Amino acid sequence: MLLTDALGTTHLPDPHARIVSLVPSITEMLCDFGLAPQIVGRTGFCIHPRDTVQAIAKVGGTKDVNVDKIRKLAPTHVIVNIDENEKPTADLLAEFVPHLVVTHPMAPRDNLGLARLLGGIFCVEPAAQQWCARFEEAYARLQAAPRGRPATVLYCIWKDPWMSISADTYIARMLAEIGWTTPVLGSARYPAFTWSESLVAGLDCVLLSTEPYRFQEAHVDALEQQIGKPVYLVDGEMLSWYGTRSLAGLGYLRELAGKGWV
Known part of the structure; x- marks a missing residue:
C-alpha cells in the first residue's frame, strides 16, 4: 500500500522516526498506537493522553509554532494539518525537516485512511489495523x-465575533451522520456571522462548542434569552477531534441523536 499524505506526497516506512506532532488529535493517536517514546515535540494544545504528553517537549501552539525549537529537536518527521497549522510555517519546516506529513481528514471515515497512513509510516500497522x-x-x-x-x-x-462552520468541514460531516445540517453563512469554511431574525427563524437549535472558544452553561442561558431558540452545550473534542478520539465521537453522536433536542 502506498503511504500517501493529503498533498499526495509518498512516504516510506521508518521504524526509527523522531516525530514532532503539531496536531493535537494526531498526537493522541500516535500515543495510542504506542509511539509516545518517538514523539520529541508537540504543541501546548496536545493535551491527550494527559499523563503521557507531559513528558514531551512543547514547541508552541498550532498557529504560533516555534520553528527554532523544532530545529533543535532534529525530528525526521513533522506532522501538520491543513486546517490547524499555517502554510508559511509548514513551508519553513520543509526547508530542514526530512519528512513533512500533511493531513486533512474531512469526514469520519477518513479516520481509517489516517490510521493506515500513520501506522504504515511509523511501522505500527497491527495497532492501526486493530483500531x-x-x-x-x-x-x-x-x-x-x-x-x-x-x-x-x-x-x-x-x-466576539461569532463564528460557525460550513458544510465543508469535519465537524459538519460528523453532524451530518445523524441528519443535522448547518446553514450557509457565506463562502468561508469557518464563517463569521451576526444574529438576525432570518437566521434564527431557520434554525431548530444552536450548539455551543466547548472548543476552541470555551463556551459554558452561562453562555447557553444568555443566548437562549437573546434569540428565543433552544441552545445546547456540546463537547467540542468529541465532534472535532479526528484520530483515536473519533471512536468516542461516534458514540457521542449516538447520544446526541437520542436526546430529543430537535
Whole structure:
C-alpha cells in the first residue's frame, strides 16, 4: 500500500522516526498506537493522553509554532494539518525537516485512511489495523441507531465575533451522520456571522462548542434569552477531534441523536 499524505506526497516506512506532532488529535493517536517514546515535540494544545504528553517537549501552539525549537529537536518527521497549522510555517519546516506529513481528514471515515497512513509510516500497522476494526464496529453501531428527524443546527466555535462552520468541514460531516445540517453563512469554511431574525427563524437549535472558544452553561442561558431558540452545550473534542478520539465521537453522536433536542 502506498503511504500517501493529503498533498499526495509518498512516504516510506521508518521504524526509527523522531516525530514532532503539531496536531493535537494526531498526537493522541500516535500515543495510542504506542509511539509516545518517538514523539520529541508537540504543541501546548496536545493535551491527550494527559499523563503521557507531559513528558514531551512543547514547541508552541498550532498557529504560533516555534520553528527554532523544532530545529533543535532534529525530528525526521513533522506532522501538520491543513486546517490547524499555517502554510508559511509548514513551508519553513520543509526547508530542514526530512519528512513533512500533511493531513486533512474531512469526514469520519477518513479516520481509517489516517490510521493506515500513520501506522504504515511509523511501522505500527497491527495497532492501526486493530483500531480500524474498532472504528468500523462503532460506525456500524451509529448507522444502526435510531435517528431523529433531520434538523438545521448552528454550530458555534467562537464569539466576539461569532463564528460557525460550513458544510465543508469535519465537524459538519460528523453532524451530518445523524441528519443535522448547518446553514450557509457565506463562502468561508469557518464563517463569521451576526444574529438576525432570518437566521434564527431557520434554525431548530444552536450548539455551543466547548472548543476552541470555551463556551459554558452561562453562555447557553444568555443566548437562549437573546434569540428565543433552544441552545445546547456540546463537547467540542468529541465532534472535532479526528484520530483515536473519533471512536468516542461516534458514540457521542449516538447520544446526541437520542436526546430529543430537535
